[in-house]
Amino acid sequence: MGHLLVQGGKIVDSERNVQIGGATATHASDFPQNVSYVALGHLHRPQTIKGTDYPVRYSGSPIPLRFNETDYRKKVYLLELSDDGALIQDEGIEIPIFKELCTVEGDEVSVLSGAMTGDYAGKYIQVKLKLNTPRVGISDEIRKAFDERGGDVLSVELELPEGTEAPKISVEDMKRPEEIFEQFHRTKFDGEPPDDTLMQTFKQLVEMVEDSE
Known part of the structure; x- marks a missing residue:
């Protein structure tokens, strides 16, 4: 068994290159000849390395770890x-x-x-959104839209034209921690606001953090 990169293994950008002693990869021929099977870890895609009389194999990760692994058949x-x-x-x-x-x-x-029309119930979703101009709050709108269909948006990547500046948010536009907490609570508990005791506890925590800065 080994956790290393063997030449011939297919790498994707979710996997870091592993170097041992300055070598970027080990050869399959470097393994001993008196073994029956070599089990390897590090690469997420199930694959067999050629070059030996016995199997040298990456079983891969048991679940997808990146969105670019959706076409892998895990084994x-x-x-x-x-x-x-x-x-x-x-x-x-x-x-x-x-x-x-x-x-x-x-x-x-x-x-x-x-x-609104797709079947996203129970799925993890990555959204790549193309915008001509930045817009504050669009990520929250996207998450809410998929959430209403039972989907769970893990990331929203905004693609803007080259040279576009990010929107400037004034202090007046920024929400207070209490407002953010209340919004989060309503999202998690079917629109119910936090009760007075919970809100008071949250305010005390905010004050403790501010006093420690």
Whole structure:
């Protein structure tokens, strides 16, 4: 077993390059010849490395760790060995997808209309939103639209024309911590505002933080 990068393994941008002693990757031929199976970790995609008479294999991560891994078929491998350690059989077993990842791309109109008509219940969503000009609050609108359809937006990436400046927010436009907390509470508890005791406790926490600065 090993957690390393072997030449021939396919890397995606969610995986860091691993260097050992200045070498960017190990060769499959570097493994001993008196083994029956080499189980590797680090790469998220299930894959077999060529170059040996025995399997050298990455089983991959059991769940997708990035949105660019949505097309990976996640697997575990069941090995059967003889009493002397010889490999009799190895079987790849696909892992069911319990929480689907999906990416939604487009302008404001297409993304919001898609949120209202698409099937996003129980899915983790990445939104890549194309805007001509910045707009304060658009990310919250996107999250709310998908939330109403049962989806869970994990990230909203805004794509603006090159050279576009971010919007300037004045102090008057900024919400107080109490307002943000109340908005969060309403979102989590079906529109119910926090009761007086909870709000008072939150205010005390805010004061403690401000006094410590």
